[in-house]
Amino acid sequence: MSGHWPYIIAAYVICFSMLAIDWFASSFELKKMRNAARMRQRREEKSRGLAFNDLAVKDKLE
Amino acid sequence: MNKLWIWLNQLGSPARFWAWSQPWLRRCLALACVTLAIGLYGGLVLAPADYLQGDSFRIIYIHVPCAWMSLFVFVFMAVQGAAALIWRIKLCEIFVIAAAPTGAVFTAVTLITGMLWGKPTWGTYWSWDARLTSELVLLFLYLGVIALYHSYSEHRAGARAAAVLALIGVVNVPIIHYSVSWWNTLHQGKTVSFTGQSKMHLSMLWPLLVLTIAIKLYWIAVLLLKSRVLMLKLERGKAWARDALAGI
Numbered sequence: 001m002s003g004h005w006p007y008i009i010a011a012y013v014i015c016f017s018m019l020a021i022d023w024f025a026s027s028f029e030l031k032k033m034r035n036a037a038r039m040r041q042r043r044e045e046k047s048r049g050l051a052f053n054d055l056a057v058k059d060k061l062e
Numbered sequence: 063m064n065k066l067w068i069w070l071n072q073l074g075s076p077a078r079f080w081a082w083s084q085p086w087l088r089r090c091l092a093l094a095c096v097t098l099a100i101g102l103y104g105g106l107v108l109a110p111a112d113y114l115q116g117d118s119f120r121i122i123y124i125h126v127p128c129a130w131m132s133l134f135v136f137v138f139m140a141v142q143g144a145a146a147l148i149w150r151i152k153l154c155e156i157f158v159i160a161a162a163p164t165g166a167v168f169t170a171v172t173l174i175t176g177m178l179w180g181k182p183t184w185g186t187y188w189s190w191d192a193r194l195t196s197e198l199v200l201l202f203l204y205l206g207v208i209a210l211y212h213s214y215s216e217h218r219a220g221a222r223a224a225a226v227l228a229l230i231g232v233v234n235v236p237i238i239h240y241s242v243s244w245w246n247t248l249h250q251g252k253t254v255s256f257t258g259q260s261k262m263h264l265s266m267l268w269p270l271l272v273l274t275i276a277i278k279l280y281w282i283a284v285l286l287l288k289s290r291v292l293m294l295k296l297e298r299g300k301a302w303a304r305d306a307l308a309g310i
Contacts, residue, residue: 004118004182011175015124019280022167026287033294037307 074153076293077302087286094279101276104269112266118182123269125175126254127277128168132200133235135165135281139207140232143225153289155221156296158228159211160288164281166204173197184248192241193249196234203231217296 072078105123112119139161146154176194177187188194207224214220242251253261260267297303 004116007118007178007182008120011121011178012124014174014178015128015171018167018171022164023280023284023287026284026291030287030291030294033291034307037304041308 074151076152076297077300077306079153080290080293080302080306083286083290087283087290090279090283090286094276094283097272097276097279101269101273104272109266109269115183118179119266121175121179123273125172125179126270127274128175129172129197130274131277131281132165132169132172132197133238134278135161135168136200136203136228136232136235139165139225139228143228146225147222147229155218155225156289156292157285158207158225159221160285160292162204162207162211162224163288164284166201166208168277168281169197169201169204173201189248191248192245193238193247196238196241200231200234200238203227203234207231 073082101123105120109120111117139158142154142157142161145151146158173194176197180189181187207227210227211220211224214223241247242249254267254270255261262270294303294307
């Protein structure tokens with residue numbers, strides 16, 4: 001009966017790997033979109049002449 | 063009842079769904095992890111070995127919940143597809159597309175774990191049996207829905223075509239379910255019954271039910287996550303989506 005364990009382990013490893021890949025693929029995509037949005041925001045602020053750091057300094061001075 | 067309809071109607075708005083789904087996603091994922099740990103301990107450690115199959119029967123603790131989910135997700139897609147086609151609800155279209163990849167994963171896991179159980183039990187990985195073949199057809203239907211959606215450049219047209227395929231393909235679900243009764247199959251008949259007496263002893267049955275709940279909770283969490291990603295992609299230009307991305 002102990003000869004069954006390689007099949008059991010393979011089944012569990014394949015199952016949870018596939019479910020984890022499915023989860024992390026979406027989670028990674030969300031992270032990528034967030035980073036792209038941040039970069040875009042930074043670019044927009046730079047084009048307006050106010051970089052992130054400038055804004056922070058300005059806040060502190062005020 | 064009226065309040066429920068108003069709430070459901072409001073939930074159809076992407077911005078409201080975004081705000082509502084975040085806490086539920088976390089709760090479902092946390093509950094899925096807890097129930098998964100309990101179910102796995104019960105199934106791999108506490109449950110006794112089967113007197114005929116030995117330890118190989120422990121594969122059913124992932125095979126059966128995934129098989130049930132593969133059928134459930136396709137029915138869910140068909141229902142959402144019908145709602146999307148009749149009432150043109152954007153959220154329903156998103157649900158059809160977001161549910162398909164995880165449904166395909168459940169079906170693939172069902173087939174692979176079934177093969178790994180079949181080798182020590184039947185002496186073969188595969189047999190062109192009615193249950194196995196109809197489950198393989200289900201995998202092709204899931205892949206078809208995904209491929210059809212991606213073949214369109216416009217989201218709504220792709221989602222509607224995918225919804226039609228989901229509605230046609232749902233006919234395969236009762237075929238899978240009743241295949242073991244309609245044909246003489248190598249696959250065993252119904253073991254677990256929610257209405258009558260189950261053929262499994264309670265000491266073996268409870269981990270299966272706990273893992274079924276765990277897999278269902280995982281699916282709700284992953285569906286919410288995929289819907290949120292898809293929604294952000296589609297509504298990228300809108301103010302709520304920009305605010306949502308900045309606030310994650």
